[in-house]
Amino acid sequence: MQLINVAILGATGYTGAELIRLLDAHPYFHVSHLGAHSQAGRTLGEVLPGIQEPLARQRLQAADAPLADDIELVFTALPHTAAANAVASALAAGKKVVDLSADFRHQQAATYAEAYGVAHAHPELLAQAVYGLSEWQAAHIAATSLVANPGCYPTSVLLPLIPLLRAAVVDTTQRIIIDAKSGASGAGRTPKTGLLYGEINEGLSAYGLPRHRHAWEMEEWATALGKTAVEVRFVPHILPMTRGMLSTIHLRGHDAGQWRGLLQQAYADAPFVRVLDEGVLPSTKGVAGSNRCDIGLAYGASGRDGLDEVTVISCIDNLLKGASGQAVQNANLMFGFDATTGLPLHAQWP
Numbered sequence: 001m002q003l004i005n006v007a008i009l010g011a012t013g014y015t016g017a018e019l020i021r022l023l024d025a026h027p028y029f030h031v032s033h034l035g036a037h038s039q040a041g042r043t044l045g046e047v048l049p050g051i052q053e054p055l056a057r058q059r060l061q062a063a064d065a066p067l068a069d070d071i072e073l074v075f076t077a078l079p080h081t082a083a084a085n086a087v088a089s090a091l092a093a094g095k096k097v098v099d100l101s102a103d104f105r106h107q108q109a110a111t112y113a114e115a116y117g118v119a120h121a122h123p124e125l126l127a128q129a130v131y132g133l134s135e136w137q138a139a140h141i142a143a144t145s146l147v148a149n150p151g152c153y154p155t156s157v158l159l160p161l162i163p164l165l166r167a168a169v170v171d172t173t174q175r176i177i178i179d180a181k182s183g184a185s186g187a188g189r190t191p192k193t194g195l196l197y198g199e200i201n202e203g204l205s206a207y208g209l210p211r212h213r214h215a216w217e218m219e220e221w222a223t224a225l226g227k228t229a230v231e232v233r234f235v236p237h238i239l240p241m242t243r244g245m246l247s248t249i250h251l252r253g254h255d256a257g258q259w260r261g262l263l264q265q266a267y268a269d270a271p272f273v274r275v276l277d278e279g280v281l282p283s284t285k286g287v288a289g290s291n292r293c294d295i296g297l298a299y300g301a302s303g304r305d306g307l308d309e310v311t312v313i314s315c316i317d318n319l320l321k322g323a324s325g326q327a328v329q330n331a332n333l334m335f336g337f338d339a340t341t342g343l344p345l346h347a348q349w350p
């Protein structure tokens with residue numbers, strides 16, 4: 001089979017680097033174009049020391065450099081707002097696009113403006129974007145030219161939440177409390193004072209308050225895909241580790257004893273979602289380097305109102321299932337390949 005040429009715009013960032021690693025080992029995709037911004041003109045090897053020859057010798061193109069006719073697929077791993085323009089150009093040139101930014105994750109431009117504080121540069125493209133939560137949107141992803149790859153925190157929260165909402169066992173009369181933690185790579189490679197070693201090492205801090213941008217995304221897609229109106233209180237934290245994400249979701253509802261079975265049934269045919277047995281809780285180590293989401297449940301005593309209290313813990317690698325891994329999973333679906341093609345199932349250990 002002839003390889004499919006792909007472009008990675010934002011190749012020098014953390015998600016771009018992970019895309020390169022995955023796609024260079026992929027049996028059907030070939031990385032033929034690397035786009036950058038401040039690093040344009042340098043070779044990839046000068047900017048990413050972990051890349052092997054011959055890719056390391058490839059020169060980084062300017063972000064707006066034209067894409068060759070034989071490129072069929074473009075990954076945009078760019079900051080939001082910059083991504084919208086790159087996506088519009090790629091679509092106009094007839095390419096399929098997987099956008100890793102937030103620019104096409106909301107169905108309404110007004111929601112995007114509220115969450116991100118800027119007007120959307122290409123609201124006319126929102127209707128054709130498919131929210132790329134792979135396990136729930138496979139048929140739509142296969143039929144579109146533009147996939148909006150979900151955010152990392154929303155991926156970790158929506159995967160356990162959607163089946164429970166669909167089964168109508170969760171009390172949604174009150175906001176769902178989500179306490180989440182991410183490794184520092186979640187904030188990207190672009191230097192920021194708050195990400196210096198001396199600032200985050202041996203520490204833990206909350207950020208994004210009073211309302212982090214991903215709260216809008218969680219609510220929109222929990223409501224749309226869970227088929228129940230949902231509101232969340234979401235507080236993210238940054239941890240002094242490189243990669244990994246753990247979301248603790250505090251739920252109340254009924255028939256808690258059935259929840260694990262509901263989730264196991266929902267993901268019985270989903271190789272990247274693992275619902276753990278009773279007494280087993282997930283960890284960031286257990287998914288680091290893999291495209292998996294591991295989900296664990298713990299039941300508490302019923303509250304005064306008789307509702308069951310359930311703590312759901314969900315772990316992903318923010319750069320894999322939370323970004324580049326899910327992006328490749330979506331690209332597989334867009335081109336009719338098995339969703340698992342070229343993606344790591346096992347975690348690196350230790």
Ligand SMILES: NC(=O)c1ccc[n+]([C@@H]2O[C@H](COP(=O)([O-])OP(=O)(O)OC[C@H]3O[C@@H](n4cnc5c(N)ncnc54)[C@H](OP(=O)(O)O)[C@@H]3O)[C@@H](O)[C@H]2O)c1
Nearest residue numbers: 010012013014015036037038039082101186188189190323
């Ligand atoms: N990190 C994560 O865990 C994660 C998870 C899910 C989604 N995302 C999303 O994925 C996107 C990329 O994230 P990242 O973590 O890879 O970011 P990053 O490490 O900061 O990399 C940003 C990339 O975009 C390029 N760039 C910066 N400013 C640009 C501009 N104005 N125009 C064009 N290109 C520009 C940079 O090029 P130079 O290096 O050449 O300047 C670099 O290649 C973001 O939208 C982010 O929100 C990230």
